Amino acid sequence: DSGVTQTPKHLITATGQRVTLRCSPRSGDLSVYWYQQSLDQGLQFLIQYYNGEERAKGNILERFSAQQFPDLHSELNLSSLELGDSALYFCASSARLGDEKLLFGSGTQLSVL
Amino acid sequence: DQQVKQNSPSLSVQEGRISILNCDYTNSMFDYFLWYKKYPAEGPTFLISISSIKDKNEDGRFTVFLNKSAKHLSLHIVPSQPGDSAVYFCAATDSWGKLQFGAGTQVVVTP
Numbered sequence: 144d145s146g147v148t149q150t151p152k153h154l155i156t157a158t159g160q161r162v163t164l165r166c167s168p169r170s171g172d173l174s175v176y177w178y179q180q181s182l183d184q185g186l187q188f189l190i191q192y193y194n195g196e197e198r199a200k201g202n203i204l205e206r207f208s209a210q211q212f213p214d215l216h217s218e219l220n221l222s223s224l225e226l227g228d229s230a231l232y233f234c235a236s237s238a239r240l241g242d243e244k245l246l247f248g249s250g251t252q253l254s255v256l
Numbered sequence: 257d258q259q260v261k262q263n264s265p266s267l268s269v270q271e272g273r274i275s276i277l278n279c280d281y282t283n284s285m286f287d288y289f290l291w292y293k294k295y296p297a298e299g300p301t302f303l304i305s306i307s308s309i310k311d312k313n314e315d316g317r318f319t320v321f322l323n324k325s326a327k328h329l330s331l332h333i334v335p336s337q338p339g340d341s342a343v344y345f346c347a348a349t350d351s352w353g354k355l356q357f358g359a360g361t362q363v364v365v366t367p
Contacts, residue, residue: 147299176355185262185359186300186345199354233299243290243349247299 146170147248149234155254161222164251166234168215173238174198175217176245177209180231192217193240221253229255259283260348262358270366275333277361279346282327286348286356291320291331294343294360303344304331336365 146169156162168175177189188201192211203209206224211217221228231252235245261280269275277291287308292300306313306320306329313320319332333340346358 178357185258185260186347186357188354188356191354201354235299243288243347243355244302244305245355247292247301249297249299 147234147236147246149232149248149251151251152249153252153254155256156224157256158224158226160224160255161220162224162253164219164221164232164234164253166217166219166236166248168217168234168236169238169246171238172236172246173215174236174240174242175211175215176235176237177203177217177219178233178235180233180250181227181229186233189219198240224255226255229253258359259286260346260356260358262346262361264361265359266362266364268364268366269336271338272335275331275336275340275363275365277331277333277344277346277363279329279331279358280327281329281348283348283350283356284327285350287351288349289320289322289329290347290349290355291318292345292347292357294345300345333363336363338365338367341365 148167173194175192178186189203191199209219231250233250235247290305291303293303294300322329343360345360349355
């Protein structure tokens, strides 16, 4: 158990649909990060939340949105899905701002058919 | 705009030998560098880091070297073991704390 829980592990959907990925950070961690890993693209930073507030934004598409709830879990919403959105989506958490030693979940594999 | 680059997608090394993984970056504002290791079906895990005020950091079999003037860092694994077979990601951050990753290098340690 890595401490960061992501659900679901696998998701298969069709183009044009909308999905929600869920992340529960390690207990006590206030910061949540979302990353996308496509083939040969490495880990692309999407967005960071700290204690419920958006902290930093990366290459996140307008069709994607996220939020962090009062209980610190986070959701990543992907809408109007395209084939190119197929990827592994990772959530990571850290205890405080400036702590770059992130703890990653095992990811959600999204397949858009 | 890929600011952290790992130009070798794969590396094969014999057990007991040294593995050297390279990473280049373009952003001179980066001041903290990390290496993460990833096994299949798992998320990346933190391996070792180095601050820009140092040029070397060692942790057991793993050593990271930083050459700021060349904007280059490397990870040395000595000796390489079969359990080291994984994908290794180089990452860098500036004072804003937005961690940027490279594309990864797949390391295969052969008997």
